[in-house]
Amino acid sequence: xxxxxxxxxxxxxxxxxxxxxxxxxxxxxxxxxxxxxxx
Numbered sequence: 001x002x003x004x005x006x007x008x009x010x011x012x013x014x015x016x017x018x019x020x021x022x023x024x025x026x027x028x029x030x031x032x033x034x035x036x037x038x039x
Contacts, residue, residue, distance in 0.1 A: 014020035029035040
């Protein structure tokens, strides 16, 4: 369990420092064309 916490903390630090980006579900759906919008 501690390994998971360490991994999660490492991800949080990368996101905070700008090295890694987070995407919302809406962003991913839109990028994959799954957002139910008509183009």
